[in-house]
Amino acid sequence: MTWSPLQNSRAAMIAAVAAFALASFPPTPSAAQTGEIRIGAIVPSSGPFAEWGRTNTITLQMLEEEVNAAGGVNGAKLKITIYDDAAKPAQAANSLRKLAGDDQVLAVAGPLTSSACEVAFPVANQTGVTTTSQASSKPGVAAANRPWAFRNTVDEAVLAKVSVPYFQKTFGIKSVGIIYDAKDAVSTAIATRIMPGVMKENGVQVLNADNLLSFNTGELDVSAQVTTLKSLNPAGVIIGADYSQAVTVLREMKRQGLTVPVIGGTPLISSAILSAAPEIPVVAPATFYATMDQASAKAFVAKLQPRLRASSGLPPEIEPSMYDANIYETVQMYIEAVKSAGISGKPGELEAARTKVRDHMTNLKNFQGLAGPISFQPTGDAAKAFYIVQGQNGAWSTKERGCSAAGGC
Amino acid sequence: MFLQQLVNGLTLGAVYTLVALSFSLVMGILGILNLAIAELFMIGGFVGFSLLVSGYPIPVALGAGMLAAGLFAIVIERVAYRPLRDAPLVTPMLSTLGFSIILQNIATNYWGSDPLQLPGYFLATRFEAGGVQIGAMQLVVLAATIILVGLLALLVRRTKIGRALRAIAENRDVARSLGVSANQLTMVAFLLSGLLAGAAGVLVGMHYTAITPYVGVDTGLKAIAVMVVGGVTNIWGALLAGPIIGIAEVMTVAYGGSQLRDFIVYGIMILILLIRPQGLLGEARAEWSQRV
Amino acid sequence: MISTYNAGLFAEIGILILGALSVYVILSTGQLSLGNAGFMGIGAYQTSFLTVEAGLPITLALLVSAIGCAALGFLVGFPALRLRGIYLAIATLGFGEMVRSLFLNLDRLGGAGGYHGMKSISGVYIWSWTLGILVAIMLLERSRLWLEFRAVHDDETAAGLVGLNATAIKVGAFGLGAGIAGIAGGLFAHHYLYIEPGNFGFERSIEFVLAAILGGSTVAPGAVVGAGLLVLLPEWLRFLADWRLAAFGALLVLMLLIRRQGILDRTTFSRLGLRRRAA
Numbered sequence: 001m002t003w004s005p006l007q008n009s010r011a012a013m014i015a016a017v018a019a020f021a022l023a024s025f026p027p028t029p030s031a032a033q034t035g036e037i038r039i040g041a042i043v044p045s046s047g048p049f050a051e052w053g054r055t056n057t058i059t060l061q062m063l064e065e066e067v068n069a070a071g072g073v074n075g076a077k078l079k080i081t082i083y084d085d086a087a088k089p090a091q092a093a094n095s096l097r098k099l100a101g102d103d104q105v106l107a108v109a110g111p112l113t114s115s116a117c118e119v120a121f122p123v124a125n126q127t128g129v130t131t132t133s134q135a136s137s138k139p140g141v142a143a144a145n146r147p148w149a150f151r152n153t154v155d156e157a158v159l160a161k162v163s164v165p166y167f168q169k170t171f172g173i174k175s176v177g178i179i180y181d182a183k184d185a186v187s188t189a190i191a192t193r194i195m196p197g198v199m200k201e202n203g204v205q206v207l208n209a210d211n212l213l214s215f216n217t218g219e220l221d222v223s224a225q226v227t228t229l230k231s232l233n234p235a236g237v238i239i240g241a242d243y244s245q246a247v248t249v250l251r252e253m254k255r256q257g258l259t260v261p262v263i264g265g266t267p268l269i270s271s272a273i274l275s276a277a278p279e280i281p282v283v284a285p286a287t288f289y290a291t292m293d294q295a296s297a298k299a300f301v302a303k304l305q306p307r308l309r310a311s312s313g314l315p316p317e318i319e320p321s322m323y324d325a326n327i328y329e330t331v332q333m334y335i336e337a338v339k340s341a342g343i344s345g346k347p348g349e350l351e352a353a354r355t356k357v358r359d360h361m362t363n364l365k366n367f368q369g370l371a372g373p374i375s376f377q378p379t380g381d382a383a384k385a386f387y388i389v390q391g392q393n394g395a396w397s398t399k400e401r402g403c404s405a406a407g408g409c
Numbered sequence: 410m411f412l413q414q415l416v417n418g419l420t421l422g423a424v425y426t427l428v429a430l431s432f433s434l435v436m437g438i439l440g441i442l443n444l445a446i447a448e449l450f451m452i453g454g455f456v457g458f459s460l461l462v463s464g465y466p467i468p469v470a471l472g473a474g475m476l477a478a479g480l481f482a483i484v485i486e487r488v489a490y491r492p493l494r495d496a497p498l499v500t501p502m503l504s505t506l507g508f509s510i511i512l513q514n515i516a517t518n519y520w521g522s523d524p525l526q527l528p529g530y531f532l533a534t535r536f537e538a539g540g541v542q543i544g545a546m547q548l549v550v551l552a553a554t555i556i557l558v559g560l561l562a563l564l565v566r567r568t569k570i571g572r573a574l575r576a577i578a579e580n581r582d583v584a585r586s587l588g589v590s591a592n593q594l595t596m597v598a599f600l601l602s603g604l605l606a607g608a609a610g611v612l613v614g615m616h617y618t619a620i621t622p623y624v625g626v627d628t629g630l631k632a633i634a635v636m637v638v639g640g641v642t643n644i645w646g647a648l649l650a651g652p653i654i655g656i657a658e659v660m661t662v663a664y665g666g667s668q669l670r671d672f673i674v675y676g677i678m679i680l681i682l683l684i685r686p687q688g689l690l691g692e693a694r695a696e697w698s699q700r701v
Numbered sequence: 702m703i704s705t706y707n708a709g710l711f712a713e714i715g716i717l718i719l720g721a722l723s724v725y726v727i728l729s730t731g732q733l734s735l736g737n738a739g740f741m742g743i744g745a746y747q748t749s750f751l752t753v754e755a756g757l758p759i760t761l762a763l764l765v766s767a768i769g770c771a772a773l774g775f776l777v778g779f780p781a782l783r784l785r786g787i788y789l790a791i792a793t794l795g796f797g798e799m800v801r802s803l804f805l806n807l808d809r810l811g812g813a814g815g816y817h818g819m820k821s822i823s824g825v826y827i828w829s830w831t832l833g834i835l836v837a838i839m840l841l842e843r844s845r846l847w848l849e850f851r852a853v854h855d856d857e858t859a860a861g862l863v864g865l866n867a868t869a870i871k872v873g874a875f876g877l878g879a880g881i882a883g884i885a886g887g888l889f890a891h892h893y894l895y896i897e898p899g900n901f902g903f904e905r906s907i908e909f910v911l912a913a914i915l916g917g918s919t920v921a922p923g924a925v926v927g928a929g930l931l932v933l934l935p936e937w938l939r940f941l942a943d944w945r946l947a948a949f950g951a952l953l954v955l956m957l958l959i960r961r962q963g964i965l966d967r968t969t970f971s972r973l974g975l976r977r978r979a980a
Contacts, residue, residue, distance in 0.1 A: 046514065046946050048623050050522040054943075084945065086935075089893065089900070094709050094936065101705040118815060118895040126821070127705055144817060182668060182805060183899060188813040214667045218623045220613060221424065223417035224659035225667055231410040244524045247619050251526075255535070255544060272523050276619070313943060315521050442787060444907075489954055496961045498787055499733055499918075503911055504957045510950030518943055630798065630903060637791055671802040675795035682792045683780050 035076035037345045039334050040083070040099035040129075041327070042110030042120065047086035052112060052323050054314060056134065057082055058307050059324040060109070063331055073338050076345045080331065085111055092116035093123050100127035104350055106338065107131070107357045109330045112323060114138035114186055121145035128351065130334075130358045134326035137266055138186045139194070142380030150361055150380045152326045152333075154404040156190050156265045159285035160198045162402035163388045167263045167283045168202045170390075170399075173236040175205045176263075177229040179222070179249060180240030182214035190265040191240030199238075207232040217245060226252040236261045243270040250276040271319050274391050282391040287326065287384055288371050289396050290319035297370045300325065329369045333361060377405060412541045414663045415656065420547050420616070422655025423554040427609035428632035429639065429647040430561065434602040437641045438578040439595060441498050445485055445505040446606050447629025448512035451622060453478035453607025454614035455516055458525050461615070474611035475604045481512065482603025486596050494595070516622035527618040546616045553612050555648070557605065562644045570597060578642070631658075634678035640691020649689060653677075712824040712892050714925075714932045715831040719885035720905075721912035721924035722838060727878035728918055729847075730871050731854035732781065733790040735906050736797030737882045740770045742901030743800060744883025745890040746810050752891070753818035763830070763887045767880040774879025778872035797906050804898040815897035822891040830888060834881060838921045850874065882909075915956060917963030917970075926964045930956075 041060055045053035060080050067078045081103050083095035092111040099105045100123075107130040111120050114136040121141065124131035125148045132150040133142070137159075142151045167173060176199060180191030191214075196206050213225040226249065229237065237253065239246045239262050246268055253259065254277040261281045268284040290301050304320045337343075337360035343353045366373040372385035383405030389396045428450055435443045457474030461467070489504035534545035565571035576584040577594050585591050613628075614620045631654065639650030654674055661670040681688060703711075720741060727734045747766035751757040757765070777796060784792055810816050841847055852860040853867045861867050890896045908931060916927020934952060938945045956964075 046517065046943060048522055048621075050517045050943075052522075083939065084942070086946065089895075090713060091935065093893065094706065094713070097704075097706040097709040115815075115897060115899065118817075118897075119893045122821070122894045123709075138814070182813055185813050185815060185897065211666055213662070216627055216671070218621070218627050220617050220624055220628060221417075221421045223420065224414055224662035227410060227413045227417055228663045244522075244621055247524050247526060248617065251618050256542060257535075270523070272526065275526055313518060313521075315523070436787070440787060442791070488958075492958050493961055499728075499790075499910065499914055500957055500961050503907075503914055504954050506907060506911070507950040507953035507957070510953070511947045514944065514947035514950065518947075630794070633791060634795065637788070668802075668806045672799055675799045675802075678795045679780075679792055679799075682788060682795075683783055686784060686788055 035072075035345055036079050037073045037076045037335075037338055037343070038079050038081065038103060038105045039331055040081050040096075040103060040105035040108040040110075041331070042083050042085050042092055042095045042099070042108060042112075042116070043327075044087040044112050044116075045082075045084040047088065049087050049112065051314065051318075052135070052321065053084060053087075054311070055308055055318065055321060055324050056110075056112070056327050058311060059304060059320070059328050060331060062304060062307055063328055067335065073335050074342065074344055078335070081105060085116055087113050087116060089116050089119035092120040096120045096123045096129070096131065097127065100124075100129045104347075105129065106343065106350075106353055107334045107361075109134060109327050109334070112136070114141055117141050117149070117151075121149040124148040129354055130361055132330045132333075132361070134330060135323045136186075139189055140379075146378075146380055147362065148358060150376060150382075152330045152374070152382050152384075153266070154285070154287060154384060154386050155379075155381050156186065157194045157198075158404045159265065159386060159402070160190070160194050162386075162400060163263060163283055163285045164195070164198045164202050164204075166388050166400050167236065167261065168204055170283075171236060171261045171281070173204055173261070175207050175232075175234050176236045176238050177207050177213070177232050177234035178209075178238045178240065179213040179215070179225055179229060180238075181217050181242065181245050183217040184242060184245075186265065186267060187240040187242065187245075189240075191238060194265075195238050195240070204236075207234050215245070215249075217242075219245075220248065222249055222252050223256070225249075226256050226258060229253075230256055230258045234260060236263065238262075239264045239268065242267040243273045246273055247276040250280060250282075253277065253280065266322065269322055269389070269396075271317070274394050274396070278393045280392070283399075284389060284391070285386050285402070286322055286389050286396075287386045288322045289387075289389060290321070291396060292371060292387075293398065294371055296368070297325070300328065300370050325370045329367070329374065333364060333367055333374075336367065337361065375405065410663065412539070414659050416541055416543050416547070418656030418659035419652050420550060420655070421659060422635075422652030423551050424609065424613050424616075424628065424651075425632050425635040425655055426554055426647045426651030427557065427605060427612070428628060429635035429651060430558065430644065431602040431606040431609065432632055433636045433639075433641045433644075433647060434561075434598050434605070436636065438574055438598045439490070439494070441490065441505075442502050442633070443485070443490075443505045443599075443602065444502060444629075445481075445489075445508040445512060446602060447625030447632075448509040448516075449478040449481055449603050449606040449625075450610040450613075450628070451516060451620070451625040452481060452512055452610065454610030454620045454624065455520055455525065455622075456607075457611030458527065458614050458620055459520070461527060462525070467615070471608060471611045475607040478607025478610065479600050479603040481508075482599045482606070483596060484508075485603075486599035490599070491592065491595065513622050520622070522622060524619040524621045527615065544616075550612050550616045553608070554651075557608060558644060558648045561601070561605070564601075565644060570594070574598060631674055634674055636688075637678050638681045638688055640688025642692055643688070643690040646688050646690035708824050710932055710936065712827050714928050715824070715827040716885050716888050716892065717908070717912055717928035717932060718831050718924045719834060719881055719888070720909040721916065721928050722834060722921065723878040723882035723885065724909045724913040725878075725918065725921060725924055726838065726881065727874050728913065729850045729854055730874040731857065732871060732874065733786075733910070734793040734875070734878065735790045735903070735910065736793035736795070736800070737878065737909050738901045738903070738905035739797040739800030740774060740879040740882035741886035741889065741905065741909075742804055742896075742898065743773065744770045744886030745896050745901065746804060746816065746886075747883070748887030749816050749819050749890045749896060750810065752820065753816075759820075759822060759826075759887075759891060763884055766887055767883045770883025770886075771876040771880030774876040775872055777879070778875030781875060782868060782871060794903060794906070797901075797903060801898050801902045804901070811897070813898065815895055816890075817895055819891045819894050821894060822888070827888050827892060830884060834884070835921060835925070842921060911953070914963055915953070917965030919962065919966050920970050922970065923963050923965040930964075 043053035085092035453474035639646030751762035912927035917923025
């Protein structure tokens with residue numbers, strides 16, 4: 001029997017509507033097999049930060065393999081479910097709901113970007129799942145979303161208090177100019193709210209305080225901004241931007257001959273920025289970088305780097321990033337929580353188990369991170385050691401050590 | 410500083426001119442906004458970059474970038490435009506949007522989301538005269554823009570293909586009845602716009618020495634503004650409007666506050682649309698009323 | 702009991718439906734607006750300010766900002782009369798970008814740091830607005846006013862000749878669309894509890910247009926199908942990992958090719974027995 005085009009399209013319509021309805025039905029949450037410890041992760045594997053998301057994914061896969069090869073957690077298998085949020089807040093929120101509701105995870109590592117965290121953290125509180133970001137450093141994001149939100153990062157305001165004095169002393173800086181990415185919240189916070197105050201405290205004058213120069217994420221041409229900056233004759237430049245954008249600024253600075261020292265926040269840390277203008281010293285805070293001289297950091301890099309480089313979607317010279325280290329530590333913290341609370345992964349105990357994980361994180365003291373001990377502060381941000389590093393001539397070198405907790409690390 | 414900013418504005422304007430022309434080739438002739446042009450620009454840039462980084466000479470990289478963008482443009486014409494050419498304009502426009510998403514994904518997967526950088530010596534040569542600096546690469550971009558615009562104008566005014574393109578733009582049906590093959594020429598229009606966008610991508614990439622998969626997004630929108638200000642139907646309009654917008658943007662940064670510049674650029678565009686919709690050098694045309 | 706994941710998706714769909722409707726209403730008079738995210742942003746910030754700092758209850762705040770956005774829509778509608786087709790679309794694009802730029806610079810409302818403090822609303826509340834407005838528009842579609850809209854859409858000059866006030870209709874449509882987009886914004890703000898200027902740029906405007914066109918730009922319920930697809934497809938395509946976005950783009954192209962008038966159109970709609978045929 002052949003159908004007329006009319007009937008065809010009607011059938012197609014009905015089928016489409018039916019499919020739509022069916023697909024929206026809540027899927028039966030897969031029965032939690034006895035003895036499965038489930039952790040979730042939200043990373044940006046597609047979109048503008050795809051590389052970070054993909055390295056995060058490989059890092060977590062490595063961790064999952066390691067743990068299960070060593071017998072799992074409390075005898076149960078570890079299962080890490082990773083979702084991609086494409087760095088979009090709406091997708092981050094959806095992913096968290098899915099992990100909390102459908103996948104019934106004990107805790108979540110992620111999201112990465114502050115914009116996504118701002119939207120996902122409230123969901124964490126609504127669903128009662130511990131969520132820890134591996135990268136967000138915009139001031140106050142976790143603090144506004146207690147008790148379930150954490151960040152394994154240090155607030156930029158705290159970092160600036162150590163990086164700026166070093167910058168000022170080392171290069172004898174008396175005046176700076178500020179340029180930043182106006183579309184990015186962390187960059188804007190660093191450039192407009194944090195740095196001016198800290199600079200002033202250190203006796204450095206911000207030359208363009210009433211006309212802070214900005215550009216938009218993704219913009220190619222910052223020649224006008226750099227020319228204006230140069231005309232002010234600053235002894236140093238503050239770049240409030242992520243490293244991909246900072247590369248553009250540095251190259252323009254080099255092109256125009258403004259080769260003065262640069263300082264910024266953690267988003268600058270990368271290997272890409274080292275090749276932008278190698279003769280310009282770049283000072284930034286980091287909680288981890290691939291060529292660090294610490295035993296645990298080195299061991300981590302030694303096992304992760306080959307995996308990253310072997311991956312077809314990643315460039316051959318790639319190195320583990322601060323975010324890989326942070327997410328690795330986070331999931332290890334969760335595992336420690338599960339072990340010490342005796343969580344077995346049986347269904348029915350989920351809410352209690354989640355609360356235990358949260359409490360463990362809240363009271364975390366002296367967890368052995370890759371670069372030093374870590375605790376959490378009441379704000380939800382980490383109390384961990386950080387380093388002021390200087391990038392020049394293609395490499396980072398550690399200059400100073402700081403700690404984000406008042407009483408030391 | 411003023412003169413230096415002027416030079417900056419001219420260079421930025423040259424970038425806008427090239428991309429604006431790519432847009433207007435398709436829009437002037439077919440009336441649709443090809444939202445994938447920004448990504449053709451980006452892909453051309455990436456292809457050119459990859460070759461430059463591997464050590465191939467500039468002309469080869471330029472050619473390869475143009476070719477890559479041109480090929481994708483043809484695919485877009487065949488798949489996104491041709492089957493939908495009788496549909497309301499918004500439909501093929503959205504179809505090109507689909508392609509822009511695809512191209513961004515391809516670039517991210519193939520080259521990564523981190524900036525691809527050229528070795529530092531590309532920035533090396535600079536000339537200085539009376540406090541104003543201009544790089545060798547900058548001069549190349551400016552010169553290449555003028556040459557490309559000139560070539561395009563020549564093509565459109567003097568050659569048979571150019572005449573046919575203008576005929577289709579004027580009135581599709583009459584042109585067809587006169588024996589002009591609309592399909593073939595649509596392909597030519599798309600191909601040309603792709604080649605131009607690809608060239609822009611490589612040139613621009615060489616000047617700024619860094620490129621990411623999202624480099625087309627902001628530039629693309631501003632180039633649409635430039636196209637409108639210059640006049641969609643006139644090639645020299647883009648050459649005029651590019652520097653105007655570029656300089657306006659640069660001067661806003663230097664003297665007004667960098668935050669105002671988007672406002673100013675789109676404000677100028679809207680002003681022109683309201684006061685002189687055909688643009689500075691364009692001619693009034695009937696099919697503006699074409700149903701969207 | 703609906704899972705929290707699906708509840709979140711439904712809320713998102715509800716909001717996008719309103720966005721699509723805002724474009725649909727304006728498109729029905731023959732005007733394409735690529736800047737409705739600007740109105741959404743204004744609605745979002747306005748509503749949030751009213752609930753967070755002025756202490757208004759959410760429904761009142763939504764109504765006030767809807768009126769505010771509609772007023773702005775009327776204002777925009779007047780100069781829009783001078784432009785047609787793709788040029789109008791480009792002008793609205795510029796308008797949308799200017800609004801986004803405005804909020805980026807408005808430190809009083811957070812600037813790039815965004816705005817916080819909103820209290821959560823339920824999916825049911827969101828859908829009350831969505832269904833309410835959808836039904837209102839469907840009723841409008843059966844009215845004489847809608848015939849006037851379509852007349853202006855089809856041939857403005859002829860419409861004028863038979864005595865229709867094309868100006869009032871076109872400007873009115875803009876106002877109506879802007880108001881609906883404003884409500885979408887207010888609901889968005891109270892669903893995600895955080896807004897930033899980047900949420901309301903060209904990408905969002907195009908999302909609205911896509912939902913309207915894909916779902917069917919000649920009937921209001923098309924917005925439902927379009928919004929549903931745009932929200933659900935990226936979720937369904939998760940299994941494609943690195944190629945998720947490309948697959949999404951490819952599906953868009955495919956859907957437009959296969960069914961250019963959108964999934965729902967008048968004939969399909971009436972064949973599903975959901976609408977009485979026009980006499």
